Amino acid sequence: MHTRLRELCGRAAKECRIFSSSYVQLPNSVEQGNQWERVVAERGISIRAVHQDSFRGDSAELGAARWLAALGGRIRTVPVLPTPMALVDEHVALVPLDPEDATRGALELNGHEAVAALRTIFEHFWVTATPWDEPAQRDGEGLSxxxxxxxxxxxxxxxxxxxxxxxxxxxxxxxxxxxxxxxxxxxxxxxxxxxxxxxxxxx
Known part of the structure; x- marks a missing residue:
């Protein structure tokens, strides 16, 4: 899935939207940051990623978030995600055949109508998610x-x-x-x- 994700995002014209943290790869330094995230960001392509809250406890992932944010990427978190997925522009989606094991391959959907529901799901999670650099808010009952x-x-x-x-x-x-x-x-x-x-x- 990761190889195809890099290919698709490398051809993005407008935006890449990602569920899960597994796609982020932190370079050893900014100078060595030649991963596709840098290439996409420097082309002016928007990157939005939603991770699970468990991401906040991983120092490597937080370092990757800071690196990506410095390039203009936006990252938010939620407690639970339904499945990893990637949306490229308005017409391409990539979802794993097995949500618990992305190495088993992925299904690629093409066409505006074919990925409409996945775009709606992403936007729902995005507006309810918490920016990665802000603490998760507790509700009226004191629950996170x-x-x-x-x-x-x-x-x-x-x-x-x-x-x-x-x-x-x-x-x-x-x-x-x-x-x-x-x-x-x-x-x-x-x-x-x-x-x-x-x-x-x-x-």
Whole structure:
């Protein structure tokens, strides 16, 4: 997927829109930055990327974000993304055949109408995402966006292992966050936590 992504973005006329952090490759230095991101940005092509919040805890990815932002790229984060994908201009989309393993190949869609739904999905996530260099805001219940999504996954019956894959965070972090939410809800089980979350208006 990454090879084709570079080819497509290299031919972009207006904008590249990206879901996920896996496409970013940090050069050893700005002087050595001859990756496609630099080439695209220097041609005046807009780059917008939405990453998962777990990206904020990765120093290498944050360094890549600073490097890309210095070239004019814009990066935001959300707790969960539906799938990695890339949109080039208004008529080309690239999505992995297996969202959990981009090395297994990708599906390329062409045509304005064919990628219309994916453009809508991207823009929805973009307007609700938090700029990468701003702290994630808590809502009226004191929940961060990741905690809110963790509650939804918990209530939907996801296991700790599946939640860590979905959120892109470690198993230890998931278990610690679940324990914290249960304590705040005064719950002694996951089922009780779901009931209490509904009663408190958290779900």
């Amino acid at each position: 966006p990741r905690e809110r999504d963790l509650l939804r996954l918990l209530a939907s019956g996801f296991t700790d292992e599946s939640m860590c894959r979905k959120l892109g965070i470690s198993l230890r972090t998931v278990r610690r966050a679940v324990a914290d939410l249960m304590a705040r809800l005064g719950a002694h089980s996951r089922f009780e936590a779901g009931v209490q979350a509904v009663r408190c208006g958290w779900l």
